[in-house]
Amino acid sequence: MASLTDRPPASGVVRAPSKPATIKDVAAAAAVSIATVSRALNGGERVLPETVARVRAVALALGYTPSRTARGLVTGRSANVGVILPDVTNPFFAPLLAAIESAAQAQDHGVLIGDSREDPAAELRIARRMTSQADGIILVSSRLPDDEIRALAARVPVVLANRQLAGLDSAVIDVAPGFTGAIEHLAALGHTRVLYLAGPAGSWSGQAKERALHDAAAASGIMLTTWGPHRPTFDGGRQVADRVLASGYGAVICYDDLMALGLQSRCADRGVDVPGELSIIGCDDALPDGMARPALTTIEGRSDELGQLAADLLLDRMARLTDPPQSRTVTSRLIIRASTAPTPHKLR
Structure with a gap:
């Protein structure tokens, strides 16, 4: 039902005030009550469509932006989503975060960011805090135990990025094509012994x-x-x-590009030829062009697509809490550059 005070403004001309507009300014210019302005701008069902259109037009003309805090009091929501990363400095996560922010902003949501620094205890503290500050959370490459994730999901919608857990929405990278391609590539170059440098303990990916x-x-x-x-x-x-370098291996696959870059850097310090004496493969395709010399053969992770999928899942989950969980997948692939080559017979 529309408010009894809803009536057209006396004049069709609305001029922006010299100072930031308030909800009172919008109400006066649209000739409606403050409560009607609030309902019209926050999707209330008790306002006539023509009144909603008029209020929004006046708000736009005045340059009025609703306070997120005030809107939260009306809707019971913060209009924020939370994202917790294991290492905000890792270049793999920058495109992922940018994609999440873009998707959230398109629906007028803010983004809260937490960095656990690869510490599960810190991740849990941040996540618990976010449950009272955000309408939903994306846990990226989470190191938390399953039961802790389920406890968080009982409080707010949770989407997992680069991890799967039964009963929860997830977006993951299918690493099998890329890592299979890496092994096949090294085998084709004549390597028979390969060393893999694993990442953090407890990493699902x-x-x-x-x-x-x-x-x-x-x-x-x-x-x-x-x-x-x-x-x-x-x-x-x-x-x-x-x-x-002391092990005699002629080919190394690293958990991610940063580890591969560090290995490559130390090889340069010691005068070890990459790839002549040691072939190196990274993972994520996250380094800027020119950072790795020679250019790093790597497994593409497409973190921007992973972020977009995770954001879409969370926004859908926040709108439809009872829908069955969904899982989305990004396919990996090997990108061959200049850091892999056949090695001398003695190192194969």
């Missing part, structure tokens, strides 16, 4: 990568060795480099 590598190695007749866990950082790659 890390476990998926290891499964894909072992399956592909078995199918290709490659002897695969896994070392880890390691921090998925530039320093993590540099720290393990001397041990790699």
Whole structure:
């Protein structure tokens, strides 16, 4: 039902005030009550469509922007979504976050960002705080135990990016095509022994990568060795480099591009030819052009598409709480650049 005070304004001309407009200014210019303005701008059902159109036109003319806090008091929602990342400095997550922000802003939602720094305890503290500040949360590459994630999902909608858990929406990268391609590429170059530098312990995507590598190695007749866990950082790659160079392996696959870049950097320090003496493959395709020399052969992760899928899932879940959970997938692929080559026979 429309408010009894809803009536056309006395004049068809609305001029923007010299100072920021308030809800009172909109109400006066549209000749309606403040409560009607609030309902019209927040999707209330008790306002006539023509009144909604008039109020919104006046608000636009006056340059009025509703307060998120005030709107939250009316709707019971914060109009925010939360995103928790394991390492905000990792370049893999920048396109993912940009895609989430773009999708959220398109529906007039703000984005709250948390950085757990690869610490599950910190991730849990941030997530618990966000449940009272956001209408839904995207957990990216979460390190939390399953039961903690389910407890969070009982409070607000939760979407997992790069992890799967029964009963929850998820968007994941199918790493099998990319890592299978990496093993097949090295086998074609004549490598028979390959070293894999694993990432953080408890990483769901890390476990998926290891499964894909072992399956592909078995199918290709490659002897695969896994070392880890390691921090998925530039320093993590540099720290393990001397041990790699002493091992006699001629080909290394790294958990991510940052580790591969660190390994490559230490090789340069020691005068080790990449790829002449050591072939290196990264994962994510997250480095800017020219950062890795030689250019890094890597497994494309398409994190921007992962972010878009995760955002779409969360926004859909927030609108339809009782729908069955959905899972979306991004397919990986190997990108061959200049950091892989046949090695001398003694290193194969």
